Amino acid sequence: VGWVVMVGMVLAGIGVMTGLLDRQRMGFHVLTVLGVTVGLQLLILTGGGLAWLVRGRFSRGLGFVPECLGWLAGKLGKAGGGGRLEWWRNVRADGGRAWAALGWNLLRLSQAGAVMFSAGLMAGLLGCLWFMEVGFFWESTTPEWMAKRIDEVCGFLSAPWSWVLPGWRPDAGTIAGTRWGAVPRAGIFANAAGWYRFLFAAIFFWALLPRLALWGFALWRERRALGGMDFQAKRHGKLWRELMGTRRRDVGAAALDGVLVLDVGGTGLRRDDLRGFLLRRLRVNPGEWFTVGVWDGKGEAAAERSIGNAPAGVVLLAEGWALSPPRMTALHRQIRGLAGAEVMIYFLVVNAGDDGGPMGVKAEEQGIWRDFVDGLRDAAAEVFFYEEEEAA
Structure with missing residues (x-):
């Protein structure tokens, strides 16, 4: 089941990336691509981190969430009859390190899926570049203001690698040369290299790498919790x-x-x-x-x-x-x-x-x-x- 899910996440990433391709213009809207591949994942990570920090205050009100997770885990585990949720309720009732180990295990599995999804995004972008002629563009009703914001976003996102690979950050000329309607259509293809390198690096550093680090941290915490179990619960x-x-x-x-x-x-x-x-x-x-x-x-x-x-x-x-x-x-x-x-x-x-x-x-x-x-x-x-x- 695990490998099937991982392959499914890779295929999902490929499908999302190819779905972002504008077939009529044969190009990627760079702001949409950044929003879906990087911005959305950072938003999910931030929301998850905040939820973890305030989990004690809202745990009773969100009691349906563990129940839903238990139902899903029972489905994946092919548990039959009333035992589909019984084991989940038992672990919740026992609490302690068993519940902690299960929580870290679920986090590890979710991050493994997110890593595979990010890898699928990169594979989808690479496939479009290899097998199709695609370009990159952006458009706005306020182009001057938007061009400055895009430059600022690119500068922030490229901070982890721009000091080693300065060419992997779109400069002002690349940004201006890929504005839809301001330059000949061929411009979005001529400046493609400046964008796809940046997008590859942005997905890797801001989507795949944080998930990989969180996966490793969850694996470490899960093993610590399992190693510390005393098997002294009531059951x-x-x-x-x-x-x-x-x-x-x-x-x-x-x-x-x-x-x-x-x-x-x-x-x-x-x-x-x-x-x-x-x-x-x-x-x-x-x-x-x-x-x-x-x-x-x-x-x-x-x-x-x-x-x-x-x-x-x-x-x-x-x-x-x-x-x-x-x-x-x-x-x-x-x-x-x-x-x-x-x-x-x-x-x-x-x-x-x-x-x-x-x-x-x-x-x-x-x-x-x-x-x-x-x-x-x-x-x-x-x-x-x-x-x-x-x-x-």
Whole structure:
């Protein structure tokens, strides 16, 4: 599909250039050619750059644009049925580097097409010069004013190469000699060399080269985004559990001693009531046991020492109904800052019964906690739910 699109863009460029040829006069109107081949592309680049700068402010109002792009990508990808847009919505929902990589990929593909289109423009102009006798002209109701403006535009556009190839810039004589109606018709053919060299260089420097540079930049950013993906989105966590089953929870062959247990909010659950569950399911043996709310400065120093003596990691004990995402996120962030990225964090969700003993967690609460933990995007964090049948 990619090569077909690229060939199609080249043919489109050739078609546009040959379509700009005035068949009756057998010549190119230089202002029209510059406007279509250079001016329009610069306008698109400028508009795209401005849209990228203000994308955050108008992203909600332009939500239909990603949907349209997703539909088009699904068409090109030949996805069938409901999956045509599902993958696109999943990547949008995950966000992060996956969404960034897809965005840079689309930009890279669009710029590759634009490069091929510009190459087609140059090929179309070359073909007209080779196989037909064509000239170049311009016309205006205010010729003197227009001649000055054309000279200024030519001077600006030829700045990248005129210091090396001064002959590739139309001079005042060439501009005056190609005004339609002011000179014999043969003049537009006699001065053709002064214009086609300029047009070739202008398309290359102002249409093809910027697109090629943007293509390279998008390729670099796409690879950076792909290389930085951590595959810790919510869907990845769910897929991991489906693939691994119960092994997701059996984190070791033998129980590790010295796990630090932090009773978040004070559940009142007793160590002895949960020790067996921790040994069987998490494969860890509880060491120190603290009740925490929101850490203060003094608590951080004590926790740092405790985490250093907890080789099996940290267990955050909480009740199913008591999830406070801001508080739990802050606690998770503080533990990561103290313990590092490799220490395992176990979210153990248990409900306390009327007698103070542990109880199972409702299915609805389990779903909420799984979504929260998966949303942390932490490869060394997992959630476990107390199951009453295992407490015997």
